[in-house]
Amino acid sequence: MSDQAQPAVPLPCRPPVVPVTRADGTRIFAGVSYALISGYRPLQLDVWVPPAASPPSLVVWIHGGAWLSGDRRYLPETLRPDQLFHALVGAGLAVATVDYRHAREAPFPAQLHDVKAALRYLRAYAAEFGVDATRVGAWGESAGGHLAALLALTADRPDLEGAVGMPGRAGTVDAVVDWYGVTDPDALPRLSPAAAASMQLADLPQDLLLAGADPATHDDAAPVRQVRPGAPPFLVLHGTADRLVPFAQSAALAAALRAVGAPAELVPVDGADHIFAGHADVDALVDRSVGFLVAALAGT
Template sequence: MTSTAPARTETDWPPPPFHAPTPAVTGTDGVRRFHGLTYATSPGYRPRLLDVHVPPAEGPVPAVVWIHGGGWLEGDRRYPPPTVPVELLHGALLGAGLALVSIDYRHSLEAPFPAQLHDVKAAIRYVRHHAGALGIDRERIGAWGESAGGHLAALAGLVRADTHGPGLEGTEGVREEDSGVLAVVDWYGVSDIAAILGQPLPPLPGEPSYPNPIETLLGGPEAERPERARVASPVTYAVDGGAPPFLLVHGREDQVVPYSQSETLARALTEAGGEVTLRPVEGADHIFLGSAEVPAIVAHGVDFLRGHLTS
C-alpha cells in the first residue's frame, strides 16, 4: 500500500508544530474523510490528532468540533459514550449538512489543565487555517462535547484571548488563527469546579485506584487547587458576556456530575445576557443512562447547531 503522507526531508527540522491535511478518502456515500490529521505537536507528548468527515456539498459547509469525555483521564476521538451509537451521532450531523471534526486532546496524567483547553483551541485554529483544503466554512464552526468534553466545549465558547489574555489560548499548533466558535452544545459538563472540589467520587466498580478526575485535572499542590478550580471553571467566564448560544443537556439523576452544574452555568449565562437553553433529561444518570430519549437528544443538538451555523 502506498503512503499518502508527504515526504520528509532533512530540512524539516525542527519538526513542524502541525501537519497539513493529507488527501481525503471519499466513501460510496460521498462523504470525504480525513483520518488522523496532526493538528499539534509538542516535544515529549504524543501528536494530537483529529478526524474530519465532510458531507457531499457544492461548497464549504459548517463544521462541528466533537470533544469526547472520559474524566479528562481517558477517551478517544473515534467513540462517543456507549449510550450514543457512532452511526447515530455521525449520521445525524452529516445528514444535516454539517462536517464533523472529532479531536483527541492530552489527558490529565499527561499534562494538567490548561493543556486540554490549549489542545481544543489548537484544533479549532487548525480547522480554520486549513478550511479550504477540508471543504469547511471557516466562519461557521461550533463545538459539542460530553462530560469532560462538555466542560472543554463550554470553555472553548467562553474563553477569548482579547478578554481573558493569552494564557488559556495556548501556543500549540497553528497560532495565527482565531479559536472562537458560533455555538456550543454541552452535555452534562462540569461548570463550577469549586462547588464539587473535594467531594468523594461515586463508586467505580473494578477501579479501586482510579485517580480523582478533578484533582488530577487541576494538578499542583492542594493549597493552589481553589484558584486552579476557578481558572478551570466555565462559570468564571460566563459572567463576562459575549458568549455564543449554548444548549445544555443534563440528566436529572446524574451521579457523576450533578445536574446543578448545568443549572449554575445556565443562570450565569442568562444573567450576562446570553442565549441559553437548558434541557433536563428526567430519570437519566451520567451519559444519559436510563433514558430512552437519546435519539431525540442527538437530534436536538444537531438542530441547534445547524440553526446557529447556517443562519
C-alpha cells in the same frame, strides 16, 4: 510538563492525509496531526465533510472521559458507533472530532490549549478540508462539554491559547451544545473511597486535572466563572439523576449565561444518569442537538 518545556515541531503546510470518500460522498480525513510535541504522541483529529455545493459549516466534537481517558473516535455506549458524526453530516454540517491530552499526561490548562490548537489548525486549513470555518459550533459530553464551554467562553483570553500547534488565536465559536459537562470542578462531589475504588481511581479526576493549580487556574477551569456578556448561544442537556456530574452544574451555567443576556436553553433529561443512561430516547436528544447547531450555524 508545561507547554513551554515541550518544543513544538513544525507541521506540514497542508493536511497530511488523503481523505477516504464514502459511497454517499462524505469525505473523511482520518488521523490528521494538528499538533506535534517533542517526546509526545501526536495530537490528532478526524474531519468528516458531507457532499455539498458550498463548504459546510463546522462542528468541533470533544469527547468525554473524566479528563483521564476517551478517544476522538468513540462515543458513549448509550449511542451507536459514529451516531453523532453521521447525524451531523446527514444534516449538512462538517464535524471535526479531536483528541487532547489527558490529566495524567498534563494538568489543566493543557486540555484547553489543545482544543484551541485544533481549532486554529482547522481554521488555517479550512480550504484544504473544504469546510467553512467562519461558522463553527462546539459540542462536547462530560469532560468534553466542560472543554467545549471553555472554548466558547475564553475566546478573549490570549493567555489561554497555549504554545502547542500553530501560533495565533483560535477565535470564538458561534454555538455550543453541552451534554452534562462539568461547569465547576471545585464543586464536584467527592467520591467515597468505595466508589473511587470501583472506578479504579486512586485520585479523583478533578484533583488530577488541577494538580498544583493556583486559585486563578481553578477559576480558569470553571466555565461558570468565565461567563461574560457576548457569549454564544448554548444548548445544555443534563440528566436529572446524574450521579457523576450533578444536574446543578449545568443549571448554574445556564443561570449565569442568562444573567449576562446570553441565550441559554437548559434541557433537564428526566431520570437520566450520566451519558443519559436510563433515558428511553437518546436519539431524540441527538436530533435536538443537531437541529440547534444547524439553526445556529446558519445564522437563523
